[in-house]
Amino acid sequence: MTKLLKEKLDTIEIKLKNFCKNGYPMSRSEARRIVESLSSFQEVIINFEYISNAGQAFCHEVFIVFQNKNPNIKINYINANEAVDGMINRVLNTSKILNSK
Numbered sequence: 642m643t644k645l646l647k648e649k650l651d652t653i654e655i656k657l658k659n660f661c662k663n664g665y666p667m668s669r670s671e672a673r674r675i676v677e678s679l680s681s682f683q684e685v686i687i688n689f690e691y692i693s694n695a696g697q698a699f700c701h702e703v704f705i706v707f708q709n710k711n712p713n714i715k716i717n718y719i720n721a722n723e724a725v726d727g728m729i730n731r732v733l734n735t736s737k738i739l740n741s742k
Contacts, residue, residue, distance in 0.1 A: 651683040658691040667696025669706075676707045682714060690720035700732040 657666055660675050679685050687703065689695070708716055718729065 652686065653679060653682045653684075654686040654688055655679075656688045656690065658688075661692065664691060664693045665695070666692065666699045669698045669702040672699045672702035672707070676703055679707075680711050680714070684715045684717065687716065687718040688720050689718060689722070689725050692725060693722070695725045695728050697728060697732060700728050701736075704729060704732055705736050 655675060657675075658664070660666070661671065666672065666675075676685070704716060708714070721729065
């Protein structure tokens, strides 16, 4: 297997617009349905293109709960608008503060 092919197989991009027709992923159950089959990848790229906002529970489930259960998986996100980026950073920063105590 070529190195490029292996890298492609180790990485997956999730286009949320295909999962969240209303443009607003908000619940833990939505997040679980999306990430439940991703544990075999080394890198997950979450594409927020056409997503207007994201709920705190959704972001927490993906970026904290899933990441803690799968520490060897690198989670990145792209095309997040200011509102989505703000919610992701809020969840990540809150987790860092709570874990540092």
